[in-house]
Amino acid sequence: MGVIYRLLFLTLFTTRALAGPSLLAPGQMVDDFSWPSAVQGQPGQRLAEQRGYPVMLIWTDDCHRCEERLARYQLLAQSYRHQGLVTWVIWTPQKNKQPPVIKLPVLEADPHWKTGWQLETTPAVMMINGDGRLDHLLTGGLADNYRATEKLLSVWLSQQPGKGER
Amino acid sequence: MKYLLVIACLFSSLVMAAEDAAVAADIADVKRSVLELNKDLYALEESLLSPSTMRAELYFSLTNGKYFEPLSVEVTAQGMKPVQHIYTQRQIDALKMGAVQPLAEVNLGPGKHQLKAIVRGRDAMGQNRELMIEQEVEKQDKPLLLEIVVADDDSLQSARASLRFW
Numbered sequence: 001m002g003v004i005y006r007l008l009f010l011t012l013f014t015t016r017a018l019a020g021p022s023l024l025a026p027g028q029m030v031d032d033f034s035w036p037s038a039v040q041g042q043p044g045q046r047l048a049e050q051r052g053y054p055v056m057l058i059w060t061d062d063c064h065r066c067e068e069r070l071a072r073y074q075l076l077a078q079s080y081r082h083q084g085l086v087t088w089v090i091w092t093p094q095k096n097k098q099p100p101v102i103k104l105p106v107l108e109a110d111p112h113w114k115t116g117w118q119l120e121t122t123p124a125v126m127m128i129n130g131d132g133r134l135d136h137l138l139t140g141g142l143a144d145n146y147r148a149t150e151k152l153l154s155v156w157l158s159q160q161p162g163k164g165e166r
Numbered sequence: 167m168k169y170l171l172v173i174a175c176l177f178s179s180l181v182m183a184a185e186d187a188a189v190a191a192d193i194a195d196v197k198r199s200v201l202e203l204n205k206d207l208y209a210l211e212e213s214l215l216s217p218s219t220m221r222a223e224l225y226f227s228l229t230n231g232k233y234f235e236p237l238s239v240e241v242t243a244q245g246m247k248p249v250q251h252i253y254t255q256r257q258i259d260a261l262k263m264g265a266v267q268p269l270a271e272v273n274l275g276p277g278k279h280q281l282k283a284i285v286r287g288r289d290a291m292g293q294n295r296e297l298m299i300e301q302e303v304e305k306q307d308k309p310l311l312l313e314i315v316v317a318d319d320d321s322l323q324s325a326r327a328s329l330r331f332w
Contacts, residue, residue: 034252041288044252
């Protein structure tokens with residue numbers, strides 16, 4: 001009987017441990033991360049350094065030079081930069097695939113780096129407030145979610161304390 | 167009679183106020199003792215978890231940074247948890263201004279260890295470069311304090327990495 005309880009406990013514990021960041025939901029604090037730039041020769045970024053500023057993370061899914069898919073998001077991010085919005089694209093390296101070449105910082109979420117974490121449900125858009133709390137999480141295709149992101153971002157940023165461009 | 171009653175009331179209220187003050191002072195004393203005890207417990211925990219025979223500290227510094235800018239550093243050694251760090255632009259700027267970064271506190275058993283440090287970054291031409299240190303270090307019963315120094319070499323117009331023992 002003891003073995004069954006132990007097995008049940010281990011299963012629950014393992015499931016929870018493995019699930020990790022995928023359980024991240026709006027209202028929760030976002031764990032800090034540091035990732036290198038996917039663009040050679042550029043410095044990495046650390047989330048904790050952006051405290052006080054709203055941060056939008058754009059998680060790409062299957063992305064090989066997917067600039068076209070990100071073009072509208074880049075324009076959107078740049079138009080809100082003066083309100084202090086910090087935007088990063090999170091790119092996961094895959095075999096023979098190249099990161100997008102855009103003006104926004106593209107970070108490489110390589111599991112090799114223990115200073116980061118993975119979000120299982122990608123693509124996704126995350127909006128993290130200045131306190132480091134996840135306010136909004138939109139999962140699904142970036143093209144499908146663009147309109148919703150545009151609307152949400154406008155309302156969300158109007159609720160954030162203005163700090164000006166970073 | 168009335169006066170006596172008033173005086174008695176005043177006296178009792180004075181006594182109660184004095185008792186309250188004494189209780190408040192006692193509470194403050196207890197709080198102070200708890201804080202001191204907590205501090206001692208923390209020190210004890212630290213010394214138990216990381217005794218000086220096992221303690222090693224890693225630091226990182228950059229001299230000038232004219233020929234090399236670090237983007238990441240990885241330190242490995244047998245019997246030691248690997249250390250990884252990704253530099254952000256702010257940190258690079260601070261290092262260039264002479265900051266010494268406390269990279270990590272690790273546990274390392276006494277004896278000889280082959281330490282390997284790889285510093286990835288970009289050179290003066292913006293090209294990716296790796297600086298490597300492979301050196302045997304000896305851990306004795308005292309804490310080991312190691313500094314990874316990346317210094318410019320004007321004669322070679324390049325940078326080199328070395329270990330400094332404190």
